[in-house]
Amino acid sequence: MTTPNMNYANLKDSYLFFNIGQKVRRYLEQNPDKRVLRLGIGDITRPLCDVVIKALHEAVDDQASFDRFHGYMPEVGAPFLREAIRNHYADRGIELKVDEVFVSSGASDELGDILDLFDRSNSALVIEPAYPAYVDANVIAGREIIHLASSKENGFLPHPTDDAKADIIYICSPNNPTGAVFSRSQLKEWVDFANKHGSVILFDAAYEAFIEDDSLPRSVFEIEGAKTCAIEICSLSKTAGFTGTRLGYTVIPKALVRNGMSFNDMWVRNRTTKTNGVSYILQKGGAAVFTPEGQQQIKENISVYKNNAKLIMNALDEIGLWFCGGKNSPYIWLECPKGMGSWEFFDYLLNEIQVVGTPGQGFGECGEGYFRFSTFGSPEDTKEAARRLCELLR
Ligand code: PLP
Numbered sequence: 001m002t003t004p005n006m007n008y009a010n011l012k013d014s015y016l017f018f019n020i021g022q023k024v025r026r027y028l029e030q031n032p033d034k035r036v037l038r039l040g041i042g043d044i045t046r047p048l049c050d051v052v053i054k055a056l057h058e059a060v061d062d063q064a065s066f067d068r069f070h071g072y073m074p075e076v077g078a079p080f081l082r083e084a085i086r087n088h089y090a091d092r093g094i095e096l097k098v099d100e101v102f103v104s105s106g107a108s109d110e111l112g113d114i115l116d117l118f119d120r121s122n123s124a125l126v127i128e129p130a131y132p133a134y135v136d137a138n139v140i141a142g143r144e145i146i147h148l149a150s151s152k153e154n155g156f157l158p159h160p161t162d163d164a165k166a167d168i169i170y171i172c173s174p175n176n177p178t179g180a181v182f183s184r185s186q187l188k189e190w191v192d193f194a195n196k197h198g199s200v201i202l203f204d205a206a207y208e209a210f211i212e213d214d215s216l217p218r219s220v221f222e223i224e225g226a227k228t229c230a231i232e233i234c235s236l237s238k239t240a241g242f243t244g245t246r247l248g249y250t251v252i253p254k255a256l257v258r259n260g261m262s263f264n265d266m267w268v269r270n271r272t273t274k275t276n277g278v279s280y281i282l283q284k285g286g287a288a289v290f291t292p293e294g295q296q297q298i299k300e301n302i303s304v305y306k307n308n309a310k311l312i313m314n315a316l317d318e319i320g321l322w323f324c325g326g327k328n329s330p331y332i333w334l335e336c337p338k339g340m341g342s343w344e345f346f347d348y349l350l351n352e353i354q355v356v357g358t359p360g361q362g363f364g365e366c367g368e369g370y371f372r373f374s375t376f377g378s379p380e381d382t383k384e385a386a387r388r389l390c391e392l393l394r
Pocket residue numbers: 042105106107108109131172175176204206234235236237243247248
């Protein structure tokens with residue numbers, strides 16, 4: 001008889017977004033005249049920028065032409081896109097080889113698939129509060145998970161300590177849900193720690209485009225020593241509005257070697273075995289993001305979310321609530337007022353002012369007592385939510 005992967009039985013049910021949806025639905029059934037403002041979503045609301053749409057249309061037309069049509073694409077990514085990404089890194093002073101860049105269908109896919117490169121006996125460190133997929137992907141693989149709680153005291157940016165020794169180390173910066181961003185010196189501590197212990201850092205840079213403070217690292221490869229201990233996973237989802245279009249990229253340096261095995265070579269072998277690459281059309285759209293015009297247009301979209309962040313941050317300052325994130329991240333992480341629990345605060349905001357956020361407890365137990373606002377909503381709703389927050393909590 002077939003034996004299923006019994007590790008699935010060890011997954012904890014995730015009720016976070018289900019519960020939020022249920023509570024909002026029930027509230028609206030009882031209060032149909034009320035307008036609920038959603039600052040809980042992690043999805044973007046602005047469409048793809050013009051230069052990307054134009055490139056996508058042109059690529060569709062290419063597929064209708066005998067001369068310009070593309071069949072299977074290289075599994076590791078089209079040379080034109082790998083080169084555009086390599087040049088994008090070079091513009092920021094990071095030298096990569098084109099074959100250190102892999103095109104992906106997005107960070108989620110990659111964060112799950114990349115675990116194929118690690119032995120099941122490897123342990124995985126997850127700094128909490130965390131994006132839930134890190135834990136679940138390793139539970140499915142049957143790995144030991146080491147949970148490292150972060151807190152207000154360390155600004156949700158913990159230092160490596162002996163408790164954090166693990167084979168795989170997840171670092172998400174800017175962080176979802178806390179919005180906290182590791183400084184260069186803080187990240188250097190983790191890079192040195194990983195090199196010392198022979199660990200590999202999986203650096204989730206899904207929100208790097210939101211960093212506006214030039215002193216903060218957008219890539220782990222800005223840190224000396226990272227090429228021997230890190231894999232960087234990036235996404236065009238939040239950077240360029242590709243959540244529904246799907247495109248990302250991953251950097252695996254040639255210098256990343258353990259037990260004589262090159263992670264770059266292994267990933268080439270993995271991709272050529274397990275995928276037939278990302279669609280030509282999407283890769284053409286993605287390449288447009290890295291043109292000067294594309295960079296300008298995505299910045300304009302991001303600036304709308306950044307203005308939303310300012311509205312919420314100003315409201316929280318006015319109210320006097322502690323928060324982090326927002327300035328270099330699309331997420332704002334605040335301490336619930338008056339010692340409220342995170343679900344208690346959720347109900348309070350929904351019932352009193354019809355503002356929906358995400359309870360921190362859903363991102364790990366150390367998130368209890370905290371709350372996440374996303375800045376991906378519309379400017380109108382965000383402005384009104386900020387006004388209602390001030391009126392209620394000032
Ligand atoms: N990593 C983090 C921290 C995220 O918050 C998300 C999506 O919300 C992802 C990865 C997944 O991104 P993608 O849309 O590229 O799969």
